[in-house]
Amino acid sequence: MPLTTSTAGPAYWEPLWAAGRRYRRLCEAEKRLMAEHLGPGGGRPALDVGSGDGSLARHLHHELGYRTTGVDCSPSALALAAAQDTGPGPAWRCADITTDDLSALPDAAYALVTCRLVYRWMDDKPGFLDRVRRLLAPGGTFWVVTGLAGRRTTTDPARRELGISPADAELLATGWSVVRTADLDVLRCYALRP
Numbered sequence: 001m002p003l004t005t006s007t008a009g010p011a012y013w014e015p016l017w018a019a020g021r022r023y024r025r026l027c028e029a030e031k032r033l034m035a036e037h038l039g040p041g042g043g044r045p046a047l048d049v050g051s052g053d054g055s056l057a058r059h060l061h062h063e064l065g066y067r068t069t070g071v072d073c074s075p076s077a078l079a080l081a082a083a084q085d086t087g088p089g090p091a092w093r094c095a096d097i098t099t100d101d102l103s104a105l106p107d108a109a110y111a112l113v114t115c116r117l118v119y120r121w122m123d124d125k126p127g128f129l130d131r132v133r134r135l136l137a138p139g140g141t142f143w144v145v146t147g148l149a150g151r152r153t154t155t156d157p158a159r160r161e162l163g164i165s166p167a168d169a170e171l172l173a174t175g176w177s178v179v180r181t182a183d184l185d186v187l188r189c190y191a192l193r194p
C-alpha cells in the first residue's frame with residue numbers, strides 16, 4: 001500500500017462512489033455553454049474521461065448527437081451510469097486513463113474529448129495532457145470543466161483552495177492553436193484545439 005494514495009486512480013475513487021458520494025450536476029447554464037462551444041456532434045465520436053455516473057456522456061450522446069464513450073476507473077460509477085440507460089446510449093468502459101492501453105478504447109481518435117471535474121485530480125498533469133492529445137482527432141476539441149483555486153467565497157481555507165492552481169491552469173491552456181474559456185461561477189470551462 002503506498003503511503004499516499006494517488007487521486008488519479010481507482011483506489012481513491014472506487015470507495016467514494018461505493019459509499020454514495022456524488023458530484024455537481026449539470027445545470028442549464030453549463031449545457032448552454034456546451035451547445036455554444038461544442039456544437040452538434042452529427043454522429044462523430046466523443047470520449048468523456050472520468051465519466052462518473054454518466055450525466056455528461058448521456059448529454060453529449062442524446063442531446064448534442066455525439067456517438068459517446070464514457071470511461072471511468074470506478075466500477076461503481078460505471079454501474080450507476082449503465083443502470084440509467086433505458087435504450088441505446090453511450091458505451092461505457094472501465095479503464096484508468098493515465099495508465100491503461102488507449103488502443104483498447106472503441107475509437108482510435110475522437111472529435112471531442114471531455115473532462116469534467118477530473119483534471120484537478122490528475123497527479124501527473126503533463127502526462128495526462130499528452131495522452132489526451134493522442135486521443136484527439138485533427139481539428140478536434142478538448143473540453144475541460146474545472147474549479148479554480150481561490151474562486152470560492154468561503155472563510156474555510158481548505159474549501160477556498162479547491163480547484164487548480166494558476167500554474168496548472170497555464171499548463172492546461174498551453175500548446176493549443178485555439179483556447180476559448182468561459183466562466184461558470186466557481187468553475188472555468190475550456191475549449192482547446194490542437
Ligand SMILES: C[S@@+](CC[C@H](N)C(=O)[O-])C[C@H]1O[C@@H](n2cnc3c(N)ncnc32)[C@H](O)[C@@H]1O
Nearest residue numbers: 008009013023050052072073074096097116117
Ligand atoms: C469528481 S468526479 C467527476 C465525475 C464526472 N465527470 C462528473 O462531472 O460528475 C472524478 C471522476 O474521475 C474519475 N477518475 C479519476 N481518475 C481517473 C483515471 N485515472 N481514469 C479514469 N477515470 C478517473 C473518478 O472515478 C471520478 O468518477
